[in-house]
Amino acid sequence: MTKDRIKTLQAMEILDSRGNPTVAVCLELEDGTQVISRVPSGASTGAHEAVELRDNDSDRFGGKGVLRAVNNINEVIAPVLTGQPVADQVAMDRRLLELDGDPRKARLGANAVLAVSQAVLRAAARVHGQSLYRYIGGVNASLLPVPLLNVLNGGAHADNNVDIQEFMLVPVGAATFREALRMAQESYQALKKILQEKKLRTAVGDEGGFAPDLQSNRAALDLLIEAMERSGHKPGQDMMVALDVAATEIKRDAGYIFEGAVKTGPELIDFYHRLIRDYPIISIEDGLAEDDWENWQLLTERLGDQIQLVGDDIFVTNTVRIQKGIEEVCSNAVLIKLNQIGTVSETLQAIRLTQQAGWNAIVSHRSGETEDTTIADLAVAVNGGQIKTGAPARGERIAKYNRLLMIEQTDPSLEYAGWEAFHR
Ligand code: PGA
Numbered sequence: 001m002t003k004d005r006i007k008t009l010q011a012m013e014i015l016d017s018r019g020n021p022t023v024a025v026c027l028e029l030e031d032g033t034q035v036i037s038r039v040p041s042g043a044s045t046g047a048h049e050a051v052e053l054r055d056n057d058s059d060r061f062g063g064k065g066v067l068r069a070v071n072n073i074n075e076v077i078a079p080v081l082t083g084q085p086v087a088d089q090v091a092m093d094r095r096l097l098e099l100d101g102d103p104r105k106a107r108l109g110a111n112a113v114l115a116v117s118q119a120v121l122r123a124a125a126r127v128h129g130q131s132l133y134r135y136i137g138g139v140n141a142s143l144l145p146v147p148l149l150n151v152l153n154g155g156a157h158a159d160n161n162v163d164i165q166e167f168m169l170v171p172v173g174a175a176t177f178r179e180a181l182r183m184a185q186e187s188y189q190a191l192k193k194i195l196q197e198k199k200l201r202t203a204v205g206d207e208g209g210f211a212p213d214l215q216s217n218r219a220a221l222d223l224l225i226e227a228m229e230r231s232g233h234k235p236g237q238d239m240m241v242a243l244d245v246a247a248t249e250i251k252r253d254a255g256y257i258f259e260g261a262v263k264t265g266p267e268l269i270d271f272y273h274r275l276i277r278d279y280p281i282i283s284i285e286d287g288l289a290e291d292d293w294e295n296w297q298l299l300t301e302r303l304g305d306q307i308q309l310v311g312d313d314i315f316v317t318n319t320v321r322i323q324k325g326i327e328e329v330c331s332n333a334v335l336i337k338l339n340q341i342g343t344v345s346e347t348l349q350a351i352r353l354t355q356q357a358g359w360n361a362i363v364s365h366r367s368g369e370t371e372d373t374t375i376a377d378l379a380v381a382v383n384g385g386q387i388k389t390g391a392p393a394r395g396e397r398i399a400k401y402n403r404l405l406m407i408e409q410t411d412p413s414l415e416y417a418g419w420e421a422f423h424r
């Protein structure tokens, strides 16, 4: 069959949700099928991530242009992939890796490589006449993910006294995804009202969360609990809380800068211990920095049987680092971001490795996003059970939630993961 061969592959520079340039690809097959793929961009990026290629030409977009990545697609990748069938994702991705040749994809850029890899995936699903999640997951795809909604921000994302970067609502007690999203939206709106009453700021950050001027981390948690109660959702029963500390951002040579003092890893772990005793916290992401393996191990030893411990910067969706984490028992879950590693098949490999260890794989957005909804399908396809894609606000976040609503509506064979997602 020739209709699944690539006829044209055309890249262009578009803007992401922060207004920064990013890469889009239009792929057309011989049979006329057309798909578009767009890549996201992080702000608190891990040092071990694949390389996002930017122009560094200060005359355009403050140096953030991506014309080099775009040209790499149009001039290096397209000539090689044109005429090739899209059905074999692994073979296509292998060609992309060979073309780049750098372990961190620094030559062509992970943004260029992922845009193409994702376009190939989308095109192949269309050739098979299947929805994206069904094409990736086959008959095995059966779970709608519990959303982890970032509604309150601190850390580098806000100029307040809150060190923790993200406070997330986890509507785990819902019966359906639709209910879960409604519950979270109601608590998010209640939170906004509470902030207004307290004369606190309600402007939202990059992921749609509020960043009010608060006195402490605990003050932020108290607000979340109040918002749940005010909207009629029981903390600890209907809804839980998840945190992303993004500890790499607060790590200095002397230790972790936390609550106005320099803290050691073990002191931070003590803090988390007290926090999960006092609040209905179900998950903590990046509680320690990206290379602090020793304390990650201690954290897992101390809290790993009580809550989910998610590694983002430490693993960067990289199988070598995840394997090390599994062997050394650092954390019990992995955050999955396609652009941290750069191809679809390497991402699927990372998910497989994670799940084989009995760990959770949580598909995630980046702080800079587009209207692309691939991650919604990916979360369903791999039975990840959870998705992290921002507040119930801002079009680029809502696009993912709307895609999940649509998937749930049209496929009654899928079940909402609920509490199951957290019982490994
Ligand atoms: P990023 O942050 O997309 O800006 O890297 C999100 C996260 O830390 O999970």
Ligand code: ZN
Pocket (backbone or CB within 6 Å): 244, 246, 285, 286, 312, 313, 335
């Ligand atoms: Zn993170």
